[in-house]
Amino acid sequence: MISTTGPKGWQRLAVLAFWLAVWQLAAMTLGHGGLFLATPWQALQALARLLPTAEFWQRIAFSALRILAGFALAVAGGLLLGAGSARWQGLRLLLEPLMQLIRAMPVASFVILALLWVRGANLSVVVSFTHVLPVVYAGVLAGIADTDAQLLEMARVYRLPLAARLRYIWLPGIFPSFCESCIAAMGMCWKSGVSAEVIGLPDHSVGDALYRAKITLSTPDVFAWTLVIVLLSALLSAAATRGLRAAKRRLCGEVRA
Template identity: 55%
Template sequence: MEWNKRIKQAAAILFWVAVWQFGAMAIPQKFLLASPLETLEKLVGLVPTAVFWQRVGFSALRILAGFFSALAAGVVLAAASAWLEPVRVLIRPLMQLIKAVPVASFIILALLWVRSANLAVLISFLMVLPVVYTAVLEGIQQTDRQLLEMAKVFCIPFSRALWAIWLPQVWPYFVQSCTVGMGLAWKSGIAAEVIGLPDGSIGEALYQAKLYLETGELFAWTAVIVLVSGVFEAVFVRLLAAAGRRLEGGDA
């Protein structure tokens, strides 16, 4: 079954690559749509260079800093909102505002307050924060009240109840928010770099490729963003899965 699934996924990818290739062949103006082969050639040319890895490191460091800061802040604010209604009332309009305001508006406003080099940190943080906050708060509110009553009746210490009841039930919500948040962090962080143009970033490389109509390089950097984001997400999800198994095993 596993092999059948992988074969189907590979076939779907090959289908869309073929559509991409036919599209590139059908358009007379080659600079409008680079072919898969041209994109691959540009990518192979970029990977061995020191500049490539410097740009990937520059962007990844800042985007992940915003992502993990949002995880920590989202969990803390969700916990505070679950136990203190005034906090929940105060935070709700702020989260709704962050979700409603376009990313581009945040980026332009943020350029007034922070250096362009740190813009991706702030924007990634803002885009991920509401996702984590909403998911964790929902998880806390959906925790089985009968289990909590039982813990209270048997005078189970809060630390033990936290590990045995709260965390296992909130964990799936948290994991889901992390999966969604990682993709949002990369999308918004790179968008911030394209507008802010910090030196040595992936966003700057994307903008330069677009400026000089280097479509192959533009597609290659886009592929890099997808691949790097996917790798970080896969690694992080594996770590979360391992932590989830420890929770299910009752390790405190």
């Protein structure tokens, strides 16, 4: 029989403990004091060492600001281009190969090309923008296709103003796909943004710290920074989910007489 209930809290903890044990065993097997694979404890110690330093928070702020700027620009662009493509078939045809190309292009190739056009400091803005754009664009297009055509007919018959159509019919129709795409894109923008920084090496960035840890063979620091990136990505994805759901409730939930 297939279980339809989600895992309980203790089950999640047990799974986490299992994988930490696997990690610990693998690191101990490889040996060399964690040179090739740091233990969980070494990674946590490295993180504890980094956390109280001002440089750590400056790097987080530097990278987050740029990666999130790229994300925000891509969301705005994806909304505009998605709406435009749904309205004009020609624009959709024109954009389709471009979006497919961006989706298929490896981050490394794009970063190397982008380095020719922008300064290293702003590289993560461009890279996160270009990797998020096709995801949000596809989400908006799917959302528009999912919007209830019968409600749109009703709105036309009842002469609903554009603002009301947007708020009560288009937004609830588009939001599920749009939210999903934004949440997926939030994870992607961190991966692509930090990858760009590791190649472009802008000073004061997370990617630069990751690279320095690698060349100085500070494997625990590599793990600590990776953990930070994963946590930031998860936290911001969760924040995006909550924010978007709250926005949906606020925007689409109630009619003011």
